[in-house]
Amino acid sequence: MTHPPILGTLESALYTDDLAAAEAFYGGLIGLPVLTRAGDRHIFFRVGEGVLLVFNRCETVKPSNNTALPVPPHGTSGQGHYCFAVPPETLDLWRQRMEGAGVEIEADFHWPNGARSVYVRDPAGNSIEFADPAIWA
Numbered sequence: 001m002t003h004p005p006i007l008g009t010l011e012s013a014l015y016t017d018d019l020a021a022a023e024a025f026y027g028g029l030i031g032l033p034v035l036t037r038a039g040d041r042h043i044f045f046r047v048g049e050g051v052l053l054v055f056n057r058c059e060t061v062k063p064s065n066n067t068a069l070p071v072p073p074h075g076t077s078g079q080g081h082y083c084f085a086v087p088p089e090t091l092d093l094w095r096q097r098m099e100g101a102g103v104e105i106e107a108d109f110h111w112p113n114g115a116r117s118v119y120v121r122d123p124a125g126n127s128i129e130f131a132d133p134a135i136w137a
Contacts, residue, residue, distance in 0.1 A: 082129070
């Protein structure tokens with residue numbers, strides 16, 4: 001069976017109960033440009049060619065009232081994961097930036113192939129990874 005082509009990941013979603021804290025973390029500390037914010041429902045950030053969607057988990061489970069944008073209700077509970085691909089030579093800078101902002105480094109290690117990852121938690125408890133893209137080489 002032949003499958004239709006997939007170009008890659010266009011967007012990924014994380015969920016929070018505090019969009020202001022998410023905006024301070026992703027927009028302020030990490031420096032991602034905000035694409036759009038819709039009140040207390042969501043905030044979207046540009047990440048390279050893709051988009052990080054951060055939703056208020058209490059709002060996205062509600063059916064949409066906007067017939068022009070009939071996005072189905074969605075959400076999750078618990079902690080999600082998101083990984084930023086970063087140049088390997090910047091991992092120490094990311095670690096220092098996080099520590100300087102009082103963000104605990106949860107893990108910092110080298111994978112069996114020698115690539116490195118640094119893990120932190122965002123204000124909602126999601127696992128956020130900064131990694132050398134070679135982890136998947």
